[in-house]
Amino acid sequence: MQEVEIPELKNQTVIQEFILLGFKHLQNMKIILFLVFFVIYVMTITGNVLIIVLVVADRHLHTPMYFFLGNLSCLETFYSSAILPRMLTSFLTGNKTISVSGCFVQHYFFAYLAAVECYLLSAMSYDRYLAICKPLHYTSLMNGKLCLQLAAGSWMTGFLASTTTIVLMSQLVFCGPNEIDHFFCDTFPIMQLSCSHTLFLRILILIFVSLFTLPPFTLTLMSYISIITAILKIPSITGRQKAFSTCSSHLIVVTIFYGTIAAVYALPDSTNLRELNKAFSAFYTILTPLVNPLIYSLRNKDVRESLQKSAIVAWVQAQVMNHKK
Numbered sequence: 285m286q287e288v289e290i291p292e293l294k295n296q297t298v299i300q301e302f303i304l305l306g307f308k309h310l311q312n313m314k315i316i317l318f319l320v321f322f323v324i325y326v327m328t329i330t331g332n333v334l335i336i337v338l339v340v341a342d343r344h345l346h347t348p349m350y351f352f353l354g355n356l357s358c359l360e361t362f363y364s365s366a367i368l369p370r371m372l373t374s375f376l377t378g379n380k381t382i383s384v385s386g387c388f389v390q391h392y393f394f395a396y397l398a399a400v401e402c403y404l405l406s407a408m409s410y411d412r413y414l415a416i417c418k419p420l421h422y423t424s425l426m427n428g429k430l431c432l433q434l435a436a437g438s439w440m441t442g443f444l445a446s447t448t449t450i451v452l453m454s455q456l457v458f459c460g461p462n463e464i465d466h467f468f469c470d471t472f473p474i475m476q477l478s479c480s481h482t483l484f485l486r487i488l489i490l491i492f493v494s495l496f497t498l499p500p501f502t503l504t505l506m507s508y509i510s511i512i513t514a515i516l517k518i519p520s521i522t523g524r525q526k527a528f529s530t531c532s533s534h535l536i537v538v539t540i541f542y543g544t545i546a547a548v549y550a551l552p553d554s555t556n557l558r559e560l561n562k563a564f565s566a567f568y569t570i571l572t573p574l575v576n577p578l579i580y581s582l583r584n585k586d587v588r589e590s591l592q593k594s595a596i597v598a599w600v601q602a603q604v605m606n607h608k609k
Contacts, residue, residue, distance in 0.1 A: 299458040301381045302477070306374060306467040309559065318375035324574055325368040331577030332357040342590040348426045349415075352408045353580060355435050359397055359404060360573035366393040367468045367569050384458065387469040392450045394468065394569070398545075399496055400442030405538050406500035406507075407434040412531040413507040417514045445496035452488055456480050465558055468569065504538055533579045540575060544568040 310317060339345045339354035370390065374380050382390070414422050449471070456478040466473045471489065475482045511531055518524045544567035 299384060299460060299462045299477075301383055301462060302387050302458075302469070302474075303380050303463045304370075304374065304382055304467060304469070305463055305465050306371065306380065307559075307562065308465075314375050314378075318372060321368060321375070321570070322372055324570060325364060325372065328364045328368075328574040328577075329361055332361045332573065335577050335580065336361075338590045342593070345590055348411050348431045349408070351431050352404060352411060352435065355438070356401070356404050356408070357577060359400055360576050362393070363397040363401070364570065364573040366390060366397065371467055382469070387464075387474065388450060388454070391453070391469040391471065391474065392446055395449050395471070396442050396446035398442075398568075399445040400438050401541065402497050402500040403438035403441050404435070405534075405541065406503045407438060408534050409504040409507040409511075409531075409538065410434070412534060413511055415530065416511050416527055441496065445492065448492050449489055452485055452492075455485070456482070466565070467562060468565075470565065501542060504542075508535060508538075536579055537572070537576055541568055541572055544572070 307317065335357040336354050339350045339357075367390070370382065411426055414426050418425065453471070453474065456475065457480045458477055459479040461477060464473045464477065472486075475486065508531075515524050515527045518527060544564045547564045548561055548568070
């Protein structure tokens with residue numbers, strides 16, 4: 285552990301490195317954990333990149349819903365890459381150290397992408413609300429300009445949220461201990477190690493997080509209350525099933541994302557519940573980016589048809605190339 289003397293802190297020292305303890309109770313399973321998370325990472329990147337390619341290449345998918353899905357897949361690709369490569373390196377080499385600056389960079393991108401996801405999910409729920417509750421006005425309301433504004437607004441708001449948080453946290457001083465009992469650099473595990481007074485900072489961060497996350501969550505919740513109410517009013521069972529199928533995939537993703545985040549921050553900060561906290565954190569940081577492409581590809585007829593057409597075209601092109609040889 286590298287240390288430098290700080291006059292203002294008298295005999296204390298400032299930490300230059302953290303140790304991410306990760307899943308410390310599973311240290312004898314490092315190889316198995318590496319293989320599991322490596323497969324998850326490869327599947328996550330492959331699935332999300334495939335959706336991005338399909339949305340860009342297939343003109344039938346050039347609709348608002350798939351435009352937002354492409355943005356979400358792009359986000360999930362970066363989201364998992366902010367956490368999993370560092371974890372995989374730790375499993376493989378046994379090196380759990382991360383510099384303070386490196387930890388803050390990881391935290392910045394994690395917070396940025398998590399905030400963007402809140403707003404993208406909100407935009408997608410609004411799109412589904414218009415499609416089901418305002419079908420006659422859907423095309424005129426959800427036009428290309430609004431789609432671009434909602435997507436750009438999501439990415440810009442996430443930037444503001446994460447920048448505000450990281451600026452506040454950059455005022456912290458760390459003078460020991462330096463062990464973070466987590467598998468990535470999350471907000472409150474970092475703050476627990478600070479020798480600065482953090483009460484006021486915690487309150488400020490909670491206020492800013494609430495300001496940036498409650499509006500999209502509220503919009504998402506209100507959209508789905510309206511959607512479910514509208515679906516229940518449809519007289520035929522077939523009509524209700526068809527209407528619900530258009531938004532069920534997104535509803536599953538929203539439930540997993542917000543449900544696990546709520547569980548993480550609702551759990552009391554105690555040693556006994558820390559491993560459970562990590563398990564819930566793994567859901568929204570590692571498994572959600574994997575589940576998203578699976579849910580949207582397996583449950584979505586348009587995506588499946590596009591994938592089948594792409595596979596057929598690729599096979600035909602391969603046969604033509606082989607014939608020319």
